[in-house]
Amino acid sequence: MRRRIVKPNTRSFTGRHVLPDGSGDIRFESGLERDFLTLLSLRDDVREIVEQPLTIDITWPDGQARRYTPDFKVTYADRVVLYEVKYREQLRKLWPTHRHKFLQARAWANSQGMRFRIVTDLTIRTVRFENARLLSPYLGIEPDAGMAQAITDGLAHGPRTVLDLVQALCPERWDRARFYAALWPMLANRSLQMDPRAPLGMDLLVGLPS
CATH class of the missing domain: 1.10.10 (Arc Repressor Mutant, subunit A)
Structure with a gap:
């Protein structure tokens, strides 16, 4: 399994989110990914965040072998979760053709003792996020x-x-x-x-x- 390096591009909103403990930064590729990282910044159970941490071999419905890279791996005090971050409307459009990919990613994560979650703006941009956004400058x-x-x-x-x-x-x-x-x-x-x-x-x- 290889880790794909995220490179800045002109088609997406990219930047770096500084980790609260000052140990480094994490690159994001969209405003929603940035907000997801902000949401995590005030959680005291987060131990590590890795951007695009690994690549999973999957099989497309036509039998072709493909590869899939989740957006983040977050290690909490009691669990490890692989995350796919998507805007809800984007996910709705992609779901018919990408559903099998996400299901295989979930099965693979479970086999490795991890979890797989898809998070959208509906689950990220909550009161909890707004609190994190307002308080993060004071870290x-x-x-x-x-x-x-x-x-x-x-x-x-x-x-x-x-x-x-x-x-x-x-x-x-x-x-x-x-x-x-x-x-x-x-x-x-x-x-x-x-x-x-x-x-x-x-x-x-x-x-x-x-």
Whole structure:
């Protein structure tokens, strides 16, 4: 099995996504692939992401041998998944002729102790993605120590909403910029916990890591 190298081209949107831990970057070939990588950036169970990691031998319905390369291999704490990333409309058009390819890829992945998933804009561009998009710029940023400690102390007795914390810690409106400048990095770097499926906002419930 060979790994196909992704090269920039004029027909697709290409770029590089920097890994949150600073260990390198991953090339993407579309805006949707970029968004998928952003979605993964705030997951604490992701151990490794590899772009176009391997090639699988498949058999076309006419008996011809072909090869198929998934878009990504993601190693989680408890599983390894091969991903195909497609826009929903694109997948709908391709499905009649590519269905057998994806089914063979799933069978091959299962035989190797892995999983195979097709993800689309419907499953990628969710509230969880929007949270990751908004918080990813704060990855690796150190919050103001004084405000971070105040937020931590404010959560000592249990989770609270952002609104509750603002009202308790920022009696003066000018303090709020300093508050958010500490809150977002703490959420991005998992110094605080939140439900990743809940929209960022004043009703967001945050707490200390368990």
